[in-house]
Every structure is written in C-alpha cells, then in structure tokens.
Amino acid sequence: MPADQASRKLSSILCSPTLAVVAAYVLRMGLLWASQHNQAMQSGFEPVGLEEGMVALSLAKGKGFFGPFPGYEALTAWLAPVYPILWAAFYKAFRVSSEGLILLGLTLNCAFAAATCWPIHSIAKRLFGEKMGLAAAWAWVFLPYGILMPLEWAWDQSLAALVLAVTIDATLRLRDSSSPLQWSGYGLLWGFAALVNPALCGLLPFALAWLIFERWRAGTFSPALYARVAVLFVLSVLPWTIRNYYVADGWVFVKSNFGLELWIGNHPGSYQKEIHPIYSASERFQLIMQGEARYGKGKERVAVAYIKENPGEFLKKSWGRVLDTWSAREDSWNDGWVKALGLSREGVWLCSAFSVLSFAGLVLALYETGLDSLPVALCLIVFPIPYYITHTALRYRHPIDPLMTIFAAYAIARLWNAVSPRPAVQKLQASAV
Numbered sequence: 001m002p003a004d005q006a007s008r009k010l011s012s013i014l015c016s017p018t019l020a021v022v023a024a025y026v027l028r029m030g031l032l033w034a035s036q037h038n039q040a041m042q043s044g045f046e047p048v049g050l051e052e053g054m055v056a057l058s059l060a061k062g063k064g065f066f067g068p069f070p071g072y073e074a075l076t077a078w079l080a081p082v083y084p085i086l087w088a089a090f091y092k093a094f095r096v097s098s099e100g101l102i103l104l105g106l107t108l109n110c111a112f113a114a115a116t117c118w119p120i121h122s123i124a125k126r127l128f129g130e131k132m133g134l135a136a137a138w139a140w141v142f143l144p145y146g147i148l149m150p151l152e153w154a155w156d157q158s159l160a161a162l163v164l165a166v167t168i169d170a171t172l173r174l175r176d177s178s179s180p181l182q183w184s185g186y187g188l189l190w191g192f193a194a195l196v197n198p199a200l201c202g203l204l205p206f207a208l209a210w211l212i213f214e215r216w217r218a219g220t221f222s223p224a225l226y227a228r229v230a231v232l233f234v235l236s237v238l239p240w241t242i243r244n245y246y247v248a249d250g251w252v253f254v255k256s257n258f259g260l261e262l263w264i265g266n267h268p269g270s271y272q273k274e275i276h277p278i279y280s281a282s283e284r285f286q287l288i289m290q291g292e293a294r295y296g297k298g299k300e301r302v303a304v305a306y307i308k309e310n311p312g313e314f315l316k317k318s319w320g321r322v323l324d325t326w327s328a329r330e331d332s333w334n335d336g337w338v339k340a341l342g343l344s345r346e347g348v349w350l351c352s353a354f355s356v357l358s359f360a361g362l363v364l365a366l367y368e369t370g371l372d373s374l375p376v377a378l379c380l381i382v383f384p385i386p387y388y389i390t391h392t393a394l395r396y397r398h399p400i401d402p403l404m405t406i407f408a409a410y411a412i413a414r415l416w417n418a419v420s421p422r423p424a425v426q427k428l429q430a431s432a433v
Contacts, residue, residue, distance in 0.1 A: 015130075017121035020137040025114035027141065032106055032151050045337055047102050049154025050278070052084050057101055059088035065247075069278045077244040077256040077292055082196045083156035102154050109150030109158040116140060116158075116402050119165035124406045126172050127365065127373050128413075136409040143405055144350060149398050152337045160197040160399040164379065167193055167200070168403065171207045171375045175214050178222060187229035191236025197399060198254040199386055204233065206378045214371065250293025257292075258390075259300030265321070265391035266303045266314060321392045325384050326355040331394045351394070354408060361407030364414055379403050 035045040051068040055076070058066040068078040087105050096104050117137040125133030140146050150158045167189055174186055194201035212226055237254065244252035264275060277284040287295045307314045324330045332338050332347030362380060365373040379400050387396045 015134060017117050017134065017137045020117040020121070020134070020141050021114050023138075024117055024141040024146075025110055028110035028113060028147055028150055029107070031147065032103075032110060035151060036103060045152075045340055047106055047152060047154050048336075049102055049105055051079060052087065052155055053101055053105060055079055055084040056087035056091060056105070057098065059084060060091045071281070071284050072277065072287065074288070075247045077248040077252045077254075080156060080195055080197055080254050081240060082192065083159055086159075087154075105154035106151060109154065112158040112162045113146055113150040116146070116162045116165055119162070119169040120402050120406060122169045123165065123172065123376060123403070124409070126169075127369055127376070127406075128410055132406075132410060132413060135413060136406045139409045140402060140405045143354075143401070145354075145394065145398065145401050146405070148337060149395055149401075152335075153395050155395065156197055157395045157398040160193075160200060161402050163189075163193045163196050164200055164203075164383075164399045165402045167203075168207070168375055168379065171211065172372075175211060176218075178220070178225070180225065180228065183225040183228050184232055187232030188236050190229070191233045194233070194237050194254055195240060199383065199396075200399060201233075201237075202386070203379055203382055206382060207375050210371070210375050210378075244293075248293040249291035250297070252293055252296075256296050259296035259298070259303070261390040263299035263303040265389070266306050266317065268306070318388050321388050321390075322384075325387060325392045325397055327352040328394055331392075335394070354404065357408035357411045358404035359407070361409070361411035361414075365407060365410055376403050376406065380407070 054070075055065055055068050055078075058064065064075055065077075065079075065081065065084070066075050067073050068076050087101075087108065090104055090108060091101060094104065117140055120140050121133040121137040123133075124136035149161075170186055170189060174182060177183070190201060190204045190207075208226060208229060212221075215221065241251070241253055244254075244256070248256050260276070267275075274280060275283060277287045290298065320330075327348055328351035329348050332344045332351065335344075335347070338344055338347045358380065362373075362377045366377060380403060383400050384392070384397060387393075
C-alpha cells in the first residue's frame with residue numbers, strides 16, 4: 001500500500017467517531033473489571049439494579065414481567081418494559097449465572113454508553129461542523145458521568161441517553177425529508193423511547209412543533225406526515241398500556257409509580273427512601289391490597305393535597321431540586337460510589353461547572369445557529385421538569401448528559417477561540433520582532 005494511501009486511511013480512522021466508540025467501551029469495561037475484581041474495591045463499589053434485575057430474571061425464567069422487589073410477588077407495571085426485556089434476552093442468550101446478572105446489565109450499559117458517541121458526533125457535526133462533532137464525541141468518552149452511570153446503575157439511564165440522542169439526531173435530519181417511511185420510523189422511534197423511559201416522550205410535542213414550524217418556514221406543510229408520527233407513536237405504546245390495564249387494575253400509560261414518586265418528594269419532612277414500598281412493609285401491604293393503579297392514584301391525591309395546602313413549602317422544595325439537578329449538591333453526598341471515592345465535594349464542583357458550561361454553550365449555540373439548535377436546547381429545559389416536582393438524582397438527569405456534553409464542548413471551543421491569539425495577530429507580532 002502506498003505511503004500516502006496508508007496515511008489517508010490512518011487519518012480517516014483517527015477522525016472517525018467509531019474510534020471514540022471503541023475507546024469509550026474499552027475504558028468503561030476496564031473500569032468495570034477493576035471495580036468488580038479488586039477485593040478492596042468490591043466493598044465500596046456495589047452496583048445498583050434491584051428492580052430492573054429482578055424483573056429481567058423473572059422474564060428469563062418464564063414468569064413474565066413480574067416481582068420488581070422482594071415481598072411483592074405479582075405481575076407489574078412498575079417499570080418501563082424495554083430495558084428489562086433486553087436484559088432478559090441477553091441473559092438467556094449468554095446463559096450466565098444468576099450472580100452474573102448484574103454484571104451482564106452493566107456490560108450492556110457500557111455498550112449503550114459507548115454507542116452514544118455516534119449520535120453525539122452526528123448532532124454536533126450537523127450544528128457546528130466536523131471538528132466539533134469529534135470533539136464532543138471524545139468529550140463523552142472521558143466525561144465522568146458518562147463513565148459512572150453505566151458502572152454504578154444497572155438501570156435504563158444509559159439506554160435512555162442513547163435513545164434520546166438518536167431521536168434528536170433523527171429530528172434534525174427529518175426537517176428536509178418528505179419520505180413517509182422516514183416519518184413513520186420517527187413516530188415508532190418516539191414510541192420506543194417512551195417504552196424505555198416515559199419521561200422522554202414529554203419532548204415529542206416540542207420536537208414535532210419545531211419540525212412543523214421549520215418546514216412551514218421553508219414553504220412545506222405536510223399534515224399527513226405529522227399525523228402519521230402521532231398515530232404511530234400511540235399505536236406503538238398502546239399494546240403495553242392495554243396490558244397494564246389488566247395487570248395493574250387501571251389505566252397506566254407506561255409505568256405505574258408516578259404517584260408514589262410525587263408523594264415521596266412532597267410530604268411533611270424531606271425526601272425519605274424508607275417510605276418506599278421496597279423498604280416499608282406497611283406501604284408494600286397497601287400496594288398489594290390496592291393494586292398499582294389505585295395505590296399510585298391514592299398517593300398522587302395525597303401529594304397534590306399537600307402541595308395545595310403548602311404552596312410555599314412546595315416551591316422551596318422544588319427550587320432545591322432544581323439546584324440539585326444542576327449542581328448535585330445533595331446527590332454527591334449520598335451517592336455510594338462518589339462517597340467511596342472520597343470526591344463528594346469535588347462532585348458538586350464538577351457538576352456545577354459542567355452545567356454552567358452546558359448552558360453557556362446552549363446560549364451561544366442559539367445565538368450563532370438560531371433555531372437550528374433549538375431541539376437540543378429544549379431537551380435541557382423541558383426534560384428535567386418532572387423531577388423538579390417529584391425528586392431528583394444525577395441518574396434521572398443522565399439521559400440529557402450527552403446533549404449537555406455537546407453544548408459544553410462548544411462553549412469550551414468558543415472560549416478557546418476567544419482567548420487564543422489569532423493568526424493575523426501572531427504574524428504582526430512576529431514582524432514586529
């Protein structure tokens with residue numbers, strides 16, 4: 001092979017987001033191996049995944065979507081279905097032991113987290129150019145939250161981050177498309193996102209409104225395509241909702257636990273995990289006797305009554321949850337892995353700095369690109385709202401972390417360009433010398 005051809009091939013490999021994907025996966029799997037095979041580390045770095053893991057194990061053993069936590073042996077709508085089903089399928093395919101179930105879930109998460117480099121690169125490239133696409137993808141490779149979440153939580157947050165990034169990338173691509181097939185796939189993609197994490201589908205109206213407005217500005221109006229998205233979204237979620245009606249004894253869109261989460265975050269006193277049915281025998285008894293739908297609705301009524309009676313307290317708690325979402329001021333002190341690393345204080349500073357850079361990049365992007373970057377910006381603004389009114393944690397915010405990474409990388413690049421000497425200035429200084 002000629003030297004110039006080999007050089008071009010090497011350059012294409014180094015400039016490919018696929019290399020970032022491989023590096024991200026190798027890094028995460030290496031750290032996963034270290035955390036689980038070092039006796040000194042095992043005691044402090046316990047992965048978390050009780051409910052998802054128990055349902056996945058039940059599916060693999062033929063019991064169905066069943067038994068999300070000890071003491072609650074019943075068919076359930078407690079969780080969104082996609083992640084436990086995928087986990088169970090891989091469990092059956094690879095025939096690992098029950099003890100290896102959690103490690104299999106973490107391995108899947110590492111793959112989801114690594115694959116997220118692809119849509120990150122595509123979104124950033126479309127908005128800001130190829131160099132920013134690569135910069136954002138490599139920033140995700142080493143982002144602490146992009147590493148911590150798939151290793152600590154055998155949960156759906158890494159898959160949700162990947163799905164949201166893919167969905168936003170599809171939104172940006174679809175603006176100029178009139179293909180019924182692509183618009184049909186878009187509706188199904190949003191349905192899939194809802195079945196991964198129903199909080200994601202709250203972004204659908206905003207993404208669809210942006211598409212309609214942008215196409216209207218370009219002189220294109222296709223109501224049949226927009227209706228197709230809405231209909232296929234509903235049809236893709238409807239079978240699970242119907243299933244939930246019979247399993248949970250009432251209408252449940254995707255998950256049945258919203259009322260409980262609202263009540264946990266809005267009752268006299270502060271957030272207490274001990275009142276969750278996993279820990280509280282009395283609450284678990286109520287859940288069993290009432291059924292998930294009635295139990296959730298009852299908790300929702302109690303929470304709404306508390307909010308109406310204590311609006312000031314609710315606003316104070318909500319403001320605290322807003323601060324915690326973007327600074328991790330409480331989460332960093334409660335997270336088991338962050339505490340084990342002795343980095344609680346540093347975690348607050350890191351999260352705060354990451355958030356500031358992300359929102360700085362958001363503002364700059366809206367200023368530079370106008371409405372082109374609005375779908376990405378709206379994710380940061382809209383997605384956390386349900387957690388502001390219930391309770392928050394870094395893993396709840398994680399689905400938008402890839403999009404925050406794009407804006408943070410853009411802000412750093414703009415800052416670097418602002419402070420670094422320009423070529424014309426450098427030439428002038430050289431000539432003066």
